[in-house]
Amino acid sequence: MKPIWIVDDDQSIRFVLEKALLREDMPTRSFTNTREVLAALEAATDDEMQGPQVLVSDIRMPGGSGLELLDKIKARHPGLPVIIMTAFSDLDSAVSAFQGGAFEYLPKPFDLPRAVELIRRAVDESQREEVAEERMAEAPEMLGQAPAMQDVFRAIGRLSQSNVTVLITGESGSGKELVARALHKHSSRASGPFVAINTAAIPKDLLESELFGHERGAFTGAQTMRRGRFEQAEGGTLFLDEIGDMPFDLQTRLLRVLSDGHFYRVGGHNSVKANVRVIAATHQDLEQRVKLGGFREDLFHRLNVIRLRLPALRERGEDIPALTRHFLQQSAKQLGVEPKRISDAALVQLATFGFPGNVRQLENICHWLTVMAPAQLIEAKDLPPEVMALAAVEAPAADASAVQAAAIEREAPSAAQQHAGATSSTPAAHAETAQIAGWESGLEREAQSLLAAGRNDVWDALSRRFESRLILTALASTRGRRIEAAQRLGIGRNTITRKIQELGLE
Template identity: 50%
Template sequence: MQQDNTENHSPDHPIVWIVDDDASIRWVLNESLEDRPYQVRSFDSAFEALRLLPTERPTVVISDVRMPGMDGLEFMEAIHEHDKDIPVIIMTAHADLDTAVKSFQSRAFEYLPKPFEIDDALMIIDRAVKRQLSGGKRVRKVKQTKQPLNIIGSAPAMQEVFRILGRVSQLDVTVLITGETGTGKELVARALYELSSRSNRPFVAINTAAIPRDLLESELFGHEKGAFTGAHTQRVGRFEEANGGTLFLDEIGDMPVDLQTRLLRVLNDGTFYRVGGKTPIKTDVRIVAATHQNMQELVKQGRFREDLLYRLNVIRIKVPALRERREDILPIVRYYLTEEAKSYGLEEKRLSKAVEKYLVELPWPGNVRQIRSLCTWLTIMAPDKTVHMEDLPLELQNGSEPLAMSAGGASASEDSDDWETPLRSWAKHFLNAGRTELHTEAEKIFEKALIEVAMKHSMNHRQKAAQLLGWGRNTLTRKTQALGLDD
């Protein structure tokens, strides 16, 4: 079925095609584009759109991925076979790394995970139209990855990680990965490597915080025989080992300042000297760095070179903490329960409903690494196939209280009208843990919940959400930024 709003627009105006089997998405985008000088056509299937392609050239196409008959990636291929310069924006409610990567490798203009903010979608459409009208050309199609990539995440914060990974997968740029300890920064670094054109060359990782300062220089750059006491033979460093491939510098914020200077020189001209050496060595490596620290704060403290940060921070990927993506906790737990069972040759464990609810509400300060350790423990120690509350480690039962528990100990229902009882219980746990600033912390949680509900109710239309909350749009923007909801 085809719909359009062309009656109000000149035939010379840009043509936007919306292709999605979800009528609500077509309607929202159609209505939102009413005020723009575009001719908009809506289709409920890729086949309907392709029938019109011989007689009409769209300026921009925005398409869903999962549709009956022909999916969005196949549709994009068909569009580009007809005209490789038509920008196609890919939407999906089932965002994962594989879809993001395949979208960009198939020359998608942009990747838009659902649910999305209408303002963001309009901005991307406007940008695509502007590029087309200015005569811009699409980048070439790049090779498809063959590696299975086991990064789990359906939360919006992880979808942004996938979008960036897909965008930079074939670009030989330096990347800085940030995130708390245990969030999976090295996994993201390995994904960058596996997706890159350097995937058939070495991946070399070094944790700069784990190597003593007086040995780190030799580890990175190697040394000549006799360079220092104990240097009985020549040694190749990590830069030489990684030549042609990727060098992953973990915990880059802990690198001594004098070595930062040497690293900057390598980034500038691609050459270095071994310790005690006099001959410059040329190297060709892609640098991926990671840190759990606030790099700007380290620069202010004089502990990290600002010019080096600029060279490392070409593309930044922020890996979210688990508390920022609670919908991913159970899929991650299930994945590691399967993997640990395979690793130890034991029966795979299953979680009871009570345990599932409990785990989702834990704070997880150790993030994914803590979950993996728990899954190893449960695989080995839990007596039965199904894991019950009493099977959890004592420190997890007693030391990490869930965020929102009812007075009886069970999780409060999301649909319950009695929100005061779990709030009182949460406040009690908060104070019993010796923490302070109860009102400040509760206010953040309260406002975050209200904003998320209002945004969902308004289908992510920021102006309508602000009206529902009784705020101005600027107030909503300020609060979402302060609460980290815009990350």
């Protein structure tokens, strides 16, 4: 672990903090003014391990203020947690510093155990961010530890040497275009163009020209010859999104291209050869569309050579922490600001949200948080209204279900209770029974859903989600202290560390 840097011109403050932190096995390094700190940071640039894990600085010092130091540090090391120490009269300045990127402020005179606990939280956050940055530095084009996503990744690998047509299914916002881009990137056509078109977003009258192009004079306004998306994707990949919404007559033309590789521009008389790999995607049930006569059966079979099902975000809850941190980094980069951090309690709250808009909705939420969250550390109370509103609605609903279940049980005790002569009939016992029945029923429904979908990894999928939620909840209740969380869960310290790594919860 790198040292905690303490900056204060008061020797007694430095001494007290040094001794307290060393008792907690946290190394320290002390400075009396900002010039010394900046010089040490400059010297540590070539050796990252010599830099600070956390910096604790006073505001008022000779030779430069802590606020000036904060500005310079954030410009050079935006991810370094900085704790500002301040007297009561400096509170307004401290709040400004907090809004400007400080991890937290520590009013003087401070309670020593509270100061140590605050520094420990900053260390944990710093180490988490380092792990997250290392993982992001590996430049993942797609993120996912969930078994269902690992299946998708394996399929992409198997298809890397093939030009076969692929049909990607999944709910809106689940990332179908990302999968298509990955298939293209890892194929022999990677050097060619990747062209995407949403067939549902283009009016029927224009879609044919968009796909196949048109000759000059083919219709009013066609002043010149125009190449369509098939020609633009020559030698590469054409991604047809929302293929289930393609007009029926155009489906015939698409079938012809897939069958013999030739097409005609609108108004043209010369056949054009298409050297294109087609990847299609839809959120609809194409088999049902075929039965209802809205989609050609022969085209369905032509597209459905290899099918990849992309899971909804609610089916891969263990991926929410990594995705959230990834999107917060992305949003900050787009807006040119320092990336915000998110607390474990906020992640637990996010994990309870159903995400009807899937990964796209999570990305939008992270963009909203980057703009709207008041501090650098996002707490549960900072989450957007739709997430908080769901939590407020679900709590009374759960209470009502518990009351109703308890009333039913009072009126009709189970056969097992009658046989055993059960005597536990207090309201608390009934509420507890109803609550257990509630989450067990939810587990049963989820298992039935996965089994009905033909999954053969139901045990692993649900076990990972159960363990992830349990560990995140325990960490939220202990403010990130792993040893205490392990004790409360009744598991060993090494076990919780291993599980956090295995489940991608760093």
